[in-house]
Amino acid sequence: MKLFKTEILSLFIIVFSYPTFVLGQNKNPINAEQMMIRLSEIAIDSLYLDDYISILKIESEASVRLEPGVISIYPMFQKENPTEIRILEIYANKEAYLSHLQTEHFQHYKTTTLHMVKSLKLIDMEAIDEESMSNIFNKLKK
Amino acid sequence: MKLFKTEILSLFIIVFSYPTFVLGQNKNPINAEQMMIRLSEIAIDSLYLDDYISILKIESEASVRLEPGVISIYPMFQKENPTEIRILEIYANKEAYLSHLQTEHFQHYKTTTLHMVKSLKLIDMEAIDEESMSNIFNKLKK
Numbered sequence: 001m002k003l004f005k006t007e008i009l010s011l012f013i014i015v016f017s018y019p020t021f022v023l024g025q026n027k028n029p030i031n032a033e034q035m036m037i038r039l040s041e042i043a044i045d046s047l048y049l050d051d052y053i054s055i056l057k058i059e060s061e062a063s064v065r066l067e068p069g070v071i072s073i074y075p076m077f078q079k080e081n082p083t084e085i086r087i088l089e090i091y092a093n094k095e096a097y098l099s100h101l102q103t104e105h106f107q108h109y110k111t112t113t114l115h116m117v118k119s120l121k122l123i124d125m126e127a128i129d130e131e132s133m134s135n136i137f138n139k140l141k142k
Numbered sequence: 143m144k145l146f147k148t149e150i151l152s153l154f155i156i157v158f159s160y161p162t163f164v165l166g167q168n169k170n171p172i173n174a175e176q177m178m179i180r181l182s183e184i185a186i187d188s189l190y191l192d193d194y195i196s197i198l199k200i201e202s203e204a205s206v207r208l209e210p211g212v213i214s215i216y217p218m219f220q221k222e223n224p225t226e227i228r229i230l231e232i233y234a235n236k237e238a239y240l241s242h243l244q245t246e247h248f249q250h251y252k253t254t255t256l257h258m259v260k261s262l263k264l265i266d267m268e269a270i271d272e273e274s275m276s277n278i279f280n281k282l283k284k
Contacts, residue, residue: 039218053270056270060270060271074230075270075271076179076181076267076269077267077270078266078267079267079268082268085270086267088230123220123222124220125218125219125220125221126218126219127216127217128195128199128202128218128219128227129199129202129203129217
């Protein structure tokens with residue numbers, strides 16, 4: 001009977017520590033001060049818009065999935081002017097960005113879309129609220 | 143001994159279902175197709191930049207914390223030109239946006255910063271990858 005109580009106790013410890021372990025895996029060591037944030041402004045030749053969007057979609061999805069240092073590549077277009085693309089890009093740090101430029105998926109995107117791009121501005125940004133930025137997109141998580 | 147086995151089995155069921163329950167609470171019913179995405183471009187009079195940023199920071203934090211339909215208000219400024227503010231705003235739907243405009247924190251922001259704003263463009267955007275957008279900012283979650 002003593003053994004029974006010990007085993008029940010061990011299981012209770014597992015019950016209450018396991019969720020903490022599972023949730024703990026979502027934590028990450030990203031340092032807000034080292035983050036690199038960019039808002040890219042890209043105008044696309046309307047002839048190639050569908051092709052461009054297909055290629056960008058594959059590239060941004062692959063970057064976020066395969067590269068731990070790519071926090072977000074969030075591509076959008078202006079409703080009133082769909083050839084005006086805006087991409088919010090967030091990298092963990094400068095090294096993550098430089099490494100992203102060397103990946104196969106980025107190189108494929110860059111070379112196959114070069115002739116579709118009419119203009120390109122890469123604008124470096126700073127987040128206004130670094131403390132709460134990690135919570136800002138929480139409502140989108142699944 | 144039979145009772146012992148049944149109790150152990152029940153505890154195992156709890157062990158493996160509890161994390162699913164805890165993680166399940168993060169799910170949300172946001173419908174990507176109804177979302178309203180906006181990229182606001184705001185130029186601020188440099189005389190008032192510090193004041194404007196303090197007020198915006200309080201307003202965006204309160205909006206995300208208090209309004210379930212405000213998915214993100216993500217304010218940034220251009221590094222090269224800090225009076226150029228950009229805000230990525232994501233609302234669950236049009237109703238959430240209209241309700242946001244009526245809140246005390248938004249009204250306070252709007253009235254106290256009116257004289258600080260040199261120009262304001264509210265540009266409606268569409269996300270290029272609605273399917274994966276809910277995963278895009280996952281690496282930022284705490």
